[in-house]
Amino acid sequence: MRRDRPIQLNAPAGDLLSLMAAVDAGADSVYIGFQSPTNLRNLPGLNFSVEDAAEGVAYARQRGARMHVAVNTHPMDHQLEACFRAVDDAEAIGADAVIAADWAVLEYARTQHPHLEVHLSCLAGAADPQAIRFYRERFGVTCIILPRVLSVEQIAAVRRETDALLEVMVFGVLCANYDGRCCLSSFITGASANSIGACAPVEFVAFGESEGGGLRVQLNGVEIHRFAASEQRTYPTPCKGTYANAVTGRRSHVFQDACCLNAMAVLPDLSAAGVDIVKIEGRQRSLAYVRQVTSAWRKAIDALDQRDPLAAGGDGIADLSSITEGRAESLGALAGG
């Protein structure tokens, strides 16, 4: 499938200043969440009031950029109303799209706000053309944010069978588990990441000294990792913990090593596969991080459009290697097998 416009860049914003930085650094769109348990980065001190979001829309629009609002938790019955209000607010401030995963939220957006674009969050886990068809027909979604479980080749196969816009996560946190089906944090803490939008909520995290100058990390009183003194420290989500397996007795990073998704090396392949939008993860990141990552990807995309052979190997990668999580990078599932 041939796109009629260049690949688009979608950047994260955890607050108004980051939004401005992302737009100024060349994002075609930014995505945000409100300050409530309605989106998957519901963290203290992060996210937008409705007023700030309205200002953000105006800033983005004046500069030709779009704004998407994530309402992508799986609310339980008592949380539905808050999610519906978030969709109402997104429409009221003039956002271009809402990003949702739960069927209740998707249906609400479609029936109550038929002019609002609805994008399918990767947390819905739609990795297959038949699943995408269901979401297209039932909820009218126009863009599918693919879960982080597909290779470039598999993405190309999906592309051949759908006319939906396809968005792919290309940089940031690499989740080891199938999107929207990981309850590791919930099992340890009792706080459902799917429903309240926070993995390993900070109020459950405790640090203590470990032998040899290291750092013990507990989540709700459960030890999930011991950082060695020399180890690069990352936010202690359970999937990046170390566990002793009962067969070998060895303690290791069973689910994944602490590393960062960086798909810049396969950007030309993603483009050839017909991906419409590339997405940078990281609403929880600093303004400087958002600016640096967005700018590097902008350069890479522009170089790609100009068929510059340096597209995938330019300064951008060097720029980014210093800020990737754990100082290690991976293509994740995009690498294929």
Add this chain to the structure above:
Amino acid sequence: MRLSVGPAPSSWGAEKLGGLYRDLARSPADDVYLGETVCPDRSCFSDGWAGRIGEDLARAGKTVYASSLILVRDDKHRRAFRHLAQQVGRIEINSAAFLGLAREYPAIGGAFLNVYNSVAARILAEAMIERIVLPCELGLESIISITKQFDVATEVVVHGHIPIATSNMCPTARCFGWDDRNCREVCRQHPDGIVLEAGDRPMFRIEGLQTLSAATYCLVEYLGELEQAGVDTVRILPQRGQAARVVWVYRDVLDRRREPRDALEELKALSPTGLCNGWFLGKAGWVYESPN
């Protein structure tokens, strides 16, 4: 309430799986699910074998369902499930990729469709789903809310190592230094999964691509609450060598032939890594609490 037995993983091997279904044919289970839900590369439900097991179970009076994969990435896996559905005649759908099949077969909506609220339950029921398996993460409060607000048959997992996550990179293979592109099917050597300790506390159990609870989830003391909530079916996730025994224990408690406390003692003895039920009570999943 009806009593069902969820699908067992292919890592058990064909012989052990055959033994499980022979035992279940003689047990008081009403519904039996079969099929590989986690890893398409290791499935042993093919070549008419599942159809023959299904026939044997149906002759014993069981309603049999073919359970789908949770994550579908390949057309050949879609075709394999269509073939299995044809053989078995009823299905459990664990991925939106298979919702279209609900027009062709009597269908149960599996827990991995992520129905967290009554609106999603209604939407799923409209897709011709006759019963919905609720995610294990939902506690009693949410179960009551869904069953009260929307009249749909629900199924709740009450026993076994419960699913916590499905991975993209096989954690079992990683434990032995392999990756999922060259996993050597190491999961077949560990059909009960591998217990992972967090600190010195057994926390998770990895079985192929899935992460389960290390402890056995157990709601035998809360069946009255589920009955009162209007839950239609309770599900036992099979563990090797004891599935039929556990089915008998639950049937006896449901039929008031046995006290829950007494049943709990027997189930504890069958669970060397302990019990858990925290999610049901709105707490951390790994804790266990008795009523009062």
